Amino acid sequence: MTVTTRSLAGDTETYDLIGVGFGPSNLALAIALEEAGSPLRVKFLEARPAFAWHPGMMIPGADMQISFLKDLVSQRNPQSRYTFINYLHEKGRMNAFINRKTFFPSRVEFNDYLKWAADQFDCCDYDRRVIAIEPDTSAGAVQNVEVTSCDADGREVRYRARNLVVAPGGRPAFPAVCKGLACTDRILHTHDYMRKLVPQLRPNARIAVVGGGQSAAEVFADLANRPQAPHVDLVMRADAMKPSDDSAFVNEIFAPEQTDAFHDLPEGARLSLLKDLAATNYAVVDEDLIDAIYTMLYEQAVTGEARLALRARTHVTGVSLRDEDVGLELQTRSGVETAYYDRVIFATGYTRDLDEHTLHGLMPFCATRTAGRDYRLVMKDGFDPAVFVQGFSETSHGLSDTLLSVLAQRSAEIAHSLCHLTDPEQAVAAE
Template sequence: MNAAALDEGKDVPETVDVVGVGFGPANLAIAIALREHAEEGRPLEAVFFEAQEEPTWHPGMLLEDASMQISFLKDLVTFRNPVSPYSFVAFLHQRQRLVDFTNRGCAEPLRIEFAAYLRWVAEAFVDVVRYGSRVERVTPVRIEGEVEAFDVLVASADGVRTVRARSVIVAAGLRPRFPAGIAPGTRVWHSADHVHRVGQLRAPRRLAVVGTGQSAMEVALDLSDRFPEATVHVISSQFGVAPSDQGPLVNRIFDPASVDLLFDATDAVRARLDVLHRNANNGVASSSVIRAFFDRMYRDAWLDRERLVLHRVSRVVALEEAPSVVELRVQSDLDGDVTSLHVDAVVFGTGYRPFDTAELLQDDVDLLRRDDAGRPVLRRDHSATLTEPGSARLVLVGQSEHQHGLTSTLLSTTAVRAGEIADALVAEAAENQHSHDRSAGAHTADRKGTHVTV
């Protein structure tokens, strides 16, 4: 395929085997696995479209002293292929940081360090990704009553184009979640945008953070560091701040093998385990961050000042933003009292929601089979169960905690999951080789790795 073919906006779109929506860790790991298949003689033509202009990973939360909460071994490849050239260890070695990382004596990388690793890997796959390209729509292609492919509408600075693929992988990440009735504004933002937005503040005196998880605690400490003269109000639904459960037995729920157990379990058992073990990841903070928060409160008490104020078992019941101030009404669920706070800005560390593929399917949203709760029903390999027959494959990554468990949106099983998805795509392509509508030799001369010229 050549670039001109798509740029000319032909009525009949050019076809590839796989289109990936997004190029974050999930699809980056899949690109690695597909390249390994190609090196073993099983190539697929794949192209990934990423809305960002360059490789980025949670740029709004790249605080200088923030660390990951997982081992460096839970990278893009190691659990699946320990000798891969795209491991975190290989990255450290190439950057001449391996010895220093070891001497640091900590298995959890700095967040800025892991982001640099992801960028380093992404730079090795510039031939298969198109940055600054936003997927606007995914439309099923029906041939004789069966869904045989998808047309992917992509918008970029060069215009709008359509690429047809037999398989589409939607790994568009998570979306910031605000409480009902709350919308972002000039002085109201989500922790996901914190680094980008906090610079607009000029000598604030009162600030607020809503939430009790890792992000909320990190933002509160960051605000206190940046503005030592300010008072930071932290509004928590909990009595305190619960620590994440990092015990080795509980952590097994994040093992790749546990995905099989959870997927095969009943809905009731999965729901019960979700409640029991959600404190291993969601709405909790690391012990080190909790200690730093409490130590600062304790030290300030001896210095007769109050820079961190924790509103326990409380929630925001109203928010009104004016040009120079935000008024929050905070209700305590302990005694029902309502406090009015006037702050210079408020940051919501209230978590994320999975991307909903319905945004891409639009009028064809009914193509996705859903359960009684309206959630997509996936197979073990993360491909969606469709309501119509056909060989086309729609893979949804990060949208199935209800089936695959807590790791659906986490890095813990990224490497193994990528291998499973790539294996399924390659096997499916082999089974459907006879139905390919392009000539057998049209692309063989230029099919190295996962290369495609789109």
């Protein structure tokens, strides 16, 4: 993989590939291309000023929910120098980690592993938020795409590429009732929890956490243990927190080979299976965290304290601002009430939409918005660049598409396709 320099105003290089985003998905692709000996000229563009993976949820004590063996490369090439095990070796923590007797590193440690891997590549331009991707029609048929990025100071930098891979991650999702009010100092998403809410937390603050999944539970538990002793309500539609199903047989759905089986199913069968398996990933909580929260509430009942509350069977039907407060209109089985808080944090997941993301300018050239088995969008005649997407194909490739579970295999498949496009003989090395 060849790296070249560029000017600030614009890059005169025509790259073989530009990657939008440099999170785990495109980082795994960079590794796959390097290990395949690819000669492709590659540039990744990342909006953040430096590598960071979910910095807003680096909650002290929070562990990963998948094995460290599902890292960037181990399932494809366990002898790679980019494995989590080699990271431990180079950091001098191998024996100490073994002594912990766990497959699940802390989230902080796994982020450090990802950053360690990312720091070994100089093919990423940071502080480059992609704001537009347009076809280059100067030659008639579209042979290249032009990518426009913007830095923190508002300066635009333009790039050109023969192929594209898009992996910007999801965007924080808010309920429709938050329209026009979200992402203020008082109404936040868990995406910004550690960066925006925790530093501003005041003693005895009134906080509402809205959601019934893992992120909501983690934030609730963390706030409960903060020295500022905030009053915290956990607001959820469900009757109770539901445990995630991480049993061995169910976890086989996240195996890389299951992608083929899922993709080959009829659309109706795929949607039905996604619904059946939702308990592995959506609106569910690790059982040990459920137990910890239950214990918190039980001990509170013993002492007579009323600082923490679980408001189940409660639907947020309205959001308003009043002076320094946030009002939540809450629909319960007994009626409607309005509760006021200093801060409200929504743990309501992420959205992934190709049209509203940076591919908007290419949508007229897309024959379909669903990627093929090789994660490549089908484009109309006259559009030559290959456009790959990572993390947008859950309905066609399975639950693991937005997770870390298939990083190693998916990146290898995309690397193979890219090598074949530019040099069929080189593609053999990427297998």
